[in-house]
Amino acid sequence: MNAMTEIPMREHANAAGLLVRKPGLSILIPFYGDDPRPLINALGPMAERADDFEIVLYDDGEPDPELNRAICAHIDRFDLPMRVLTSARNRGRATGRNLLASAARADWFLYLDADMIPDDGAFLERYRRAMADDVADAIFGGYVTADAEHPDQILHAALSRSSDHHDATTRNAVGATAFCSSNVLVRASVMRACPFDQGFSGWGWEDTDWAVTASNGFHLIHVDNPARHGGLQSTDELLAKFKAGAVNFRRLLDRHPELSGLPGARAARTLKAVPGQHWLRGLWAWTSRNNALPLRLRTLAVKLWRASWTSEVL
Template structure:
């Protein structure tokens, strides 16, 4: 990829980076990070910096508004603006390269945090012997009927406690609400071979687990940006090549239920029917919610089966 100059904007408080303990890192592309920034700035203490990455500035008005919010912020805030879209992995790597903290905390721009969030993270990081910790998700509440299926999927798959996640180890780690020691991240950045949405976080967790200790803690954050069934289906449809890359790099993931289902659909040549059935049921508002969740998972497996290289079933 051709190198493009990055523009930096800093708040008045973002001057001393010598005593930073925690760098909070937030990439965004289209989503408005200002509500999250305001919540973080209100909780920020000495030793904490906040860095945002505007990944391509697709919305000029939003970029201008975020820039102004950074300039007037009371906390130590830096905004990095890229003139072109770098992608999820490159954006996170750029954030890590700009960070000064001993710990890096990755958040998504559409996340919502509760009071005391940063204090709980600092306490957890002070006590842990791990090299990376996943804080988990808080329950997500839909704001409209179009978001109900995404909220239900999040409740079923993501909103589980640290004890439950610990039993799955690195398989249960996501890149949003993830704290990593800077020393580990220097050895294990995100793989920039992933394009678009999906699976780069699982790849990172499996790679990191081979280099350090990856653990779980209960410091949840909620995703405010719930999506409609059509939006989820569109993302799943585009993620098949990333899933194929994950299995190539980490064959152990073949043992996971979703991977096994994708391989079975591939072996039985049922990828297309799985996608058609999954899409139809997931979009039906009157269908039982459990059926819609299963339909989304079936569609995702069908999309993965379509793009997987031939391998063991």
């Protein structure tokens, strides 16, 4: 893996993290400003023995040094092996996940986002059974979206629930494109053979690219073992993210032309054929931001905004 080793990295390990060499599972948690301590606290009681699993965290650029210090102090209180890897510069989502895979010591990895919480106490036990039964090479457990804590996050919550909340039966019918890079259980050997493509920058689509690529040589399945996902963003943050993510969607289609039938690609091609459609972006942005309008209308507006920017790069 090209881990951009010229950028300085440091590592902080707790006492157990210095001793345990072969845990049963490596739980890999990238973060950028989010606080993973609630997730660590939720996972701790699920350990069956001292070497049941390790937790490896990756701070991508250390935007909050105080938070980094607090997390390092927090893991020192645990008897489970835990480490914090810190990069001096932000490397991005794909590179961060590859760095975590390089640092992990188990034969199985579980990627979780820092703002996730397992939906119940049997979360890890379900994955243990899946590993023992050898059911697949990679497994996506799905997720549910936390409630919005601020009115400006309501649109993101509604969009997530309408687009991404599907049970395993529905997701298995869709296949690899229904995978996300969070709450994924995957063999270490798969990650060695198929790392994340570090040509994706910023937000979006590196997880879809990884899953589609991995599905060509490995067995990927969906199960119902959700984690609750926080990290809801404001409408302005969402609009900026979708605008910036258009170039990544183009990279996805360039690498996988067979995905040209995805709904986002079809919508973008349709808008590209509409003269002057880019003048409507102001209306779609205004509609998305207007809390007085029905959520369904605001959700449609943000989807049109995303498709419009994607049309620019197709």
